[in-house]
Amino acid sequence: MRSELKHSCGRALAAAWPQRPRGPADRRLGRGRALLFVGLLCAAGIARSDDFLYTVAPGDNPWSISERLLIDMSYWPRLQRHNHIVDDRRLPPGSVLRIPEAWLRLRGTSLQVTALAGPVQIKRSGAWQAAQRGDPLRAGDRLQTGAHGSATLALDQTATVLLRQSTEIRLVEASRETTREGGGAPRVRIELLQGGLENAVHDLRKSGGELQIQTPTAITTVRGTEFRVSADAQTTRTEVLDGLVGFDNPHGQTDIPAGRGSVAGRGAAPLLPVELPPAPDLGRVEQRQQAWPLQGEIGGAGRYRLQLLAGTGTSVLAEAAGADLSSLAGEWPDGSYRLRVRAIAANGLEGLSAERTLEVDAQPAPPKLATDGPTVATTAPQLAWSVPQPGWRWRLQVSAVTAGTDAFAQPSVLRDQWLDQPRHTPAGLPAGDYAWRVASVDGSDQGPWSRVARFTVLPLVPRWAGLTLADGVHLGWQLDAAEDAPVRVQIALDPAFQQVVFDEIRHGREARLPRPRPGRYHLRLSALEHSEEASQWSEVRPLTVGWSLFGLR
Structure with a gap:
């Protein structure tokens, strides 16, 4: 194939030679143009397919092209030989030169999608598609995260860029400038169309590389720092965590040092940098969490940026702006996570971050209790709860x-039962205040406890149903109980029951007593649920026994 190309190029050169030049000048001009044109065509045929194609512009020559595009000016003879240029002073505009990529000072590169969470899309060649880990992002491509998505981009070991939720970028440029000694300085330009970026860039000052973030209202340029940029159509905010960042637009420029931030609005110069809010206190957030949403108090400002990250990853699983941890909506599998929190100032700048490692054990999910407040019952209450998943116990x-004590510390726990139904009536409890909670059980795996609810059991007090006197004393009562409890009956000569003349226990709901001697008496009742001691007495009923057959008055 290569020999055929040589022969075809030879025939083309012969055919291109002027047959009848009209003069010496015409002969020289015609020969030079023909040799150059055919030489470029032949070079295109034998050059490598990965060569960079350069279209000659008016005024170009091998020296100017080498100075602008190649690693070194001394590469111009190689460029001439590689393209078989005969007349190096006359390059026809519009002709194409092939340049090996290894000779180029700026070589195209790409950013890599190294991590993602939630909905993330990439747009290339005019079409959106779901992004995958490992996808390259090249100049002209767009990347977009959804309302609950995030993505991390990396450029070798040089820079990482985290796209927060609801963010869209366009990669304007990703190139690497090379030298004769090898290596190269990366140059990355990202257009932030909306949303927020968190960036970490290694020191590029020695190599001359830079990362630039363009927004509708400002440009942020760095050579080695850690910083954040957020933007919408009207405002750009830049917060610097480490290093120094240039922040400018057509109306002005400022340098932002570490620990400070600046705001640039449309049509106005960037404001002077101000100190960022300090990191909040997460000491009151328990490391072990047993439910979603997360629980715990944050010490510091009133509004925060909350981010939940996988234990060892860079992807943001959930993000919210709110007053407490409950703002982080969603549920994830049990495991290790990192909670990142920073305060949001009144000007919208976000402060220094605090992080806390969390161990979440929230599955199987606890049921929801059917009661919203304390339950009061004269007997055992009806406890009920939801069924998160069929088949659970x-x-x-x-x-x-x-x-002053933990309600569920031993020996306070009175009942500890495994149930197959989502309801229970704890019978036989003495009067008092109680707390209860339920946990779901899937096989042998018990999940976290539900919230704690309370109920009160009132004393079981008999209510009088009747009191008559004939040949004896007949008394009846009622009880709010599923089963009859023993009832203690007392008769005294005085209302304070200091002179008790009758004290016995009866079963059922009525009793017949012998007729006492004439006189005035006082009667009272008490249910005996769990001991021989009366829990609470009923109201006192008087009884007068006369000499007549019926002495009840």
Whole structure:
């Protein structure tokens, strides 16, 4: 094939030679143009397919092209030989030169999608498609994260760029400037169309590389720093965590040092940098979390940027701006996570971040209790809860409530039962205050406890149903209980029951007593649920026994 190309080029050169030049000048001009034109065509035929194609512009020559595009000015003879240029002073505009990529000072490169979470799309060649880990992002491509998505881009070991939720960028340029000694300085330009970026860039000052973020209202340029940029159509905010960042637009420029931030609005110069809010205190956020959303108090400002990251990854799984951890919506599998929180100032700048490692054990999910507030019952209450998943069982704990103690610390736990139904009636509890909670059980895996609810069991007090006197004393009562409890009956000569003349226990709902001697008496009742001691007495009923057959008055 290569020999055929040589012969075809030879025939073309012969055919291109002027047959009848009209004079010496015409002969020299015609020969030079023909040799150059055919030489470029032949070079195109034998050059490598990965050569860079350069279209000659008016005034170009091998020296100017080498100075602008190649690693060194001394490469011009190689450029001439590689393209078989005969007349190096006359390059026809519009002709194409082939340049090996290894000779170029700026070589195209790409950013790599190294991590993503949630909905992330990439647009290339006019079409959006789902982004995948490992996808390259080349000049002209766009990347977009959804409302619950994030993505991390990397340029070798030089820079990482985190796209927060609802962010869209366009990669304007990704190139690397090479030298004769090898290596190269990266140059990356990103257009931030909307949303926010968090960037970490290694020191590029020695190599001369830079990362530039363009927004509708400002340009942020760095050579080695850690910084954040957020933008919409009207405002750009830049916060610097490490290093020094240039921040400018057509109306002015400022340098932002570490720990400070600046704001640039449309039609106005960037404001002077101001100090960023300090990192909030996460000491009151428990490391072990047993439910979604996360629980815990944040010490510091009133509004925060909240981010949830995988334990060892860079992807942001969830992000929100709110007053507490409950703003982070969503649920994820049990495991290790990192919570990142920073305060949001009144001017919209976000402060220094605080992080806390969390161990989440929230599955199987706890049920929702059917009661919203305390339940009061004269007997055992009806406890009920939701069914998160069919086939699960439940563990129920009921505990006595004592002021100043943990309700579920032993020996406060009175009932600890495994149940197959999402309801239970804890019978036989003495009067008092109680707390209860339920956990879901999937196989042998018990999940976290539900919230704690309370109920109160009132004393079981008999209510009078009747009191008559004939040949004896007939008394009846009612009880709010599923089963009859023993009832203690007392008769005294005085209303304070200091002179008790009758004190016995009866079963059922009525009793017949012998007729007492004439006189005035006082009667009262008490249910005995769990001991021989009366829990609470009923109201006192008077009884007068006369000499007549019926002495009840």
